[in-house]
Every structure is written in C-alpha cells, then in structure tokens.
Amino acid sequence: MRESVKMLLHYITGVLILITGAIHVLSGHFEAYGLIKSAELYSINKLIFLASILYHALNGVRVVLIEFVPKRWFTDSITLVLIIIGLAFFIYTSLLIF
C-alpha cells in the first residue's frame, strides 16, 4: 500500500473517530430517553469506532517510529508488526463487543 493511501486512511479514521465516538458517548443519553431502536446498530458503531481508533493510533505510532529509526529494514518490518498487533487487538475486542 502506498504511503498516500495510508495517510488518507489516517485522516478518514480521524473523522470517523469524531463521529462514531460522539454517537458512542451520547448513546447513554439515547438509552436514558428510550430512543434506542437497535442495539446491533450501536454495536456496529462501536466496532467502527474501535477499528478507526486502532488504525489511527497505530499508524501514528508507525509514523513516529519510522522517523525516529530511519533504517530501511525497520521501516518495512514495523508496518508488519503493527498490522499483526492491530489485527490481534481488533479480533479480541470484537469478540468482547458481540
């Protein structure tokens, strides 16, 4: 994947965190006023929030690390390591949500 696609996803997930995070925080109020129509939709929102936050945070860590350790082998391997960490965390947390 090219760097521009990775960074574009970084910006998109930033916006998604804002939207899904707001829905997630406000869901308590919706629940209190009996406005919840579908619990599944909230779970899906939570899943998008989780995926966005994981991508955004881990990509941020990747950017910091590749700047601090400017070695070609490190740049290539750190992306792979962070993908594995992100996927493991996502699968584990998704199982907790559903």
Added chain:
Amino acid sequence: MKVTFKIFRFNPAVDSSPRWSVYEVEVDKSATILDALLKIKENIDPTLTLRYSCRQAVCGSCGMVINGKERLACFTRVLELNSNMITIEPLKNFPVIKDLVTDFTELFVKEKTIKPYIIRRDLEEMMKPVGMYLQKEEETLSYLQFAECIECGLCVSACPTVSIDRLFLTPMVLNKAYRFSIDPRDEGFEERLSIIDSEHGCWRCHFALACSNVCPKGIDPGKSIQYLKNMITSHSLLELFLGRTKKKKKTELLERPHISSEPEI
C-alpha cells in the same frame, strides 16, 4: 563599527571536538557577513574555511547559520543583524567538511532519485527534435516560484524532520519534485511517485514551515510540499476508485522548420 564574530571551528581530520574562535573586526555599514569573514581570513586567520562563489545570492554556496538562523552570508548585512556579537555556525543536518563548509553529497543523491528534469514519452521527438514546446505565460507562472531554487540547503538545515529522519527527502528535493511534476511539458509524475509517495517522502513533512521561513529566494517549499500531497492524493483516489489517472494537459509541440536534427555544415 567594531563587531565580534564567534565562529564555529572544526576539522574532523584533526580535531576530536568542535571549538569556537572569537575575532574582533572593524566593518563598514554596507559590509555583508561574507565580507567580514573574508576580512578575517585575509587579515587575521587564514586557516578559517568557508565556501562562496558569486557574492550575489545566486550560487547558494555560502549558506550558514548566522545568529541562530539559516542565511546566505553574501545576502546578509552585518547591520541588519542589529548586534555587535555575531555567531556563525555551519548548516545543521549536514556533515561538516571543515569549519563552515558542509558536505551536500547525501542531499544531491536524494535529489537524483526524484529525476529532477523534464521527462517525456515522445522519445522520437527527444532524439530528433523538430520543434519546441512553447509555454503560455500562465503555464510558466504556475511553477515559476518553485523553479527559483538555488540549492543552498538552508531549508534542509532548518527542517525539524530532517534532524531526526535522515532518510526524509528534504524540502529542497520535494520542492524540486513538485516543480517538475506541474511543469506542463513534463510526463514523469508517475515515475517519481514511488520515491515521493514513500515512507520517507512528502508525508513526513509536518508543516513546521521552517523551510519557508529561511528560503532566501522566497520559494516557500512548505507550500509546494502541501501541493504535492494534494496532487498525490488526487492521483491515488482516481487510481483507487476509477482505476485511471487524470490526464495532464500537454504543452503542444510547435513545429519549427528551422530546427533540424541534422547539424548543418
């Protein structure tokens, strides 16, 4: 007017660590930093080493850090610094060859990777030219500001990203990549993409704008890097969703009968 110069001295071949030399020099009102340094070299300390050539901010040889800011020595007057104590250091983020002279080799190697020249696909025309690519005024103006680069390295020295990421392409190189990519005669954007859109390419610019702040030619490399990001994003989106890239409007070839590939004898 008497001015004290505190100058960075270091010869990696002999010295184990850098030191400072202090000189008191009598300079007149119109003197530049370069004039003062040459006065020191000629009259006080001939071992002081510096690089210069044109003395008129065209060659970009005399870049150095003067009172904490990257400037061209030939383009900075002693008076404008408004101080009787002037500190001079070599450019940061470059290896020091001796005293105020730095090694640009690594930078020029990076520059070479982005193919800083006009690339065209019409090889026939390249090998046997029959005309010229006449540009309209607005086409020239679209990249003129970014074409003024004299490769003095001040932006590279000021850039906070270069100071930590040695593989970062640098503002100078990215500006050059943009300058050629928007040139209507150029068709090499996709060839440059693998380098400028890499992990250490334009996306590592954090928009500190230190480069634009020190550029002696007013190029604003920070702006060109943002334009470059925009250009790459549009290209990636079109490629990702439509499976094609935007067709660049080409400069037309104007045939000129007097231009011949065969030299007349």
